[in-house]
Amino acid sequence: MPAQQVNSPPPPSATGFSTLHPDIVEAHILPRLDGPSLASAACCTTTLRRHSGQDNLWSNICHSTWPSTAASPQVSQLISAFPNGGPRTFFSHAFPLLTDQSCHGHSSLIPPPPELLSAVDIKYHDNLIFTKLHETSTDGGWFRSSPFRIDLLEPKDVVPTAVKYLAGDESAAEILDSMTLSWILIDPIGRRAANISSHKPVAVQRHWLTGELQVRFASILATAGHGHVQAGIVVTCGGSESGEMQVREVKLEIEDVDGIQLNGKDSMVILEGALAGKKGTGKNRVREGRRRYREFEKTKRERRERKLRTEGALDMLCLASGVSIVLAFWCYFLCR
Structure with a gap:
């Protein structure tokens, strides 16, 4: 009985991506x-x-x-x-989020750049509402000794948008989910760049006096001299008479865990480390950025409470010492 012939399948046709x-x-x-x-x-x-x-x-x-x-x-x-x-x-x-190791080991190796470029873009529901390229000179003595701050708008400047401004409590949640910001620092001499934004807001709060919304973006960086610091970006938004949202302030500041704003000299050392250091993978950058911010705020709150307890204990000690001195004086006076 002849062996049964097995028909092999025909070779696949060449229709793959490589044939394009x-x-x-x-x-x-x-x-x-x-x-x-x-x-x-x-x-x-x-x-x-x-x-x-x-x-x-x-x-x-x-x-x-x-x-x-x-x-x-x-x-x-x-x-x-x-x-x-x-x-x-x-x-x-x-593109990626800065890592905790971004600022270590570069303060004495490479001098900070004499000039920084800030490429800033703000989007709302993926629609561009603000964009600016800003130059900052960093080699002046006034810049080094003053508190570090980069303002993209003058005090009375207002940037109108086509977005409806929500005045109620739902506006904070809407902005938290819908607004994105990119702040890229560029070193034009060393050909380096770093994005110091958290991409999406880490916090949104309403100003107690003006009622404007203050949208905060932040990167938490580990440094050798100041522990963890916050590179915080605040976007202040208000409403126009016609009900449209306006961008009224865009600023960058750096503060330590005690809430003290760093000067230009110390800030440039930190930013130099961010420019020269390793970058992350870009995955889960929004969630990771908010997690780091919550941990930073928790540490900041604990340090503030610990400081208040220490100051309270010192006040009680001083009060007890004062009472003891007064009692000793009266006892001495009465026993004469």
């Missing part, structure tokens, strides 16, 4: 990806790695993710001049 024409991949597929997706695609195959490493792809991604980086041709050229990849390197510096 390179022009289709470069012109119609890869430009539709965002930065993290493009970075993931580069890890799949050698072909995709070659196609996804083109500077124009990453330059377009940087400009679409952070419109402030396209505000000046000089900044675009600066981003293209970043070492080991140009705009792709810039994206890897600016």
Whole structure:
């Protein structure tokens, strides 16, 4: 009896991704990806790695993710001049959350940059409501000795938006979920960058006097000399007469765990560490940023309560000493 013939399945037709024409991949597929997706695609195959490493792809991604980086041709050229990849390197510096180790071990190795560029973008429901490129000179004596603060708006400047301003309690929860902010510090001399924002707000509160909403973004950084510090960004929002939301203040400050604002000299050492240090992976950056902020605020509250208890104990000791002196005086006076 002849052996039964087993028909092998026909070879699969060549219809995979690798058969697509390179022009289709470069012109119609890869430009539709965002930065993290493009970075993931580069890890799949050698072909995709070659196609996804083109500077124009990453330059377009940087400009679409952070419109402030396209505000000046000089900044675009600066981003293209970043070492080991140009705009792709810039994206890897600016996208992830800073790590706790970002500020260690750089204060004496590299001098702080004489100038900082701040590329700031604020979005609400993914719609851009504020963008600015700001230059800060850091080599003056007044800057070093004064409290560190970068203001993007003058005191009476107001930026209107097309967003309806909610005056009730639901406005804080809405902004907490819907507003995003990116604050990228760029060292134009050393070709380095770091995003010091938590991406989404860590806290929203209403000002007790004006009723304006103060939206806080923060990065908690570990330092060698000051322990943990907070690089805090506050966006103040109010309502116009027509009911639209206005951006009235955007500022950056750095304070330690005791709530003391650092001066320019100490702040630049910390920011130098952030620029030169390691960056995170970019995963869970919103949740991680809020967790670090809660821990920082808890430590700050505990230190304040401990200080109040210590001061209270000292006050009681001084009061007891005073009473003892008065009693001793009266006893001496009565016994004469």
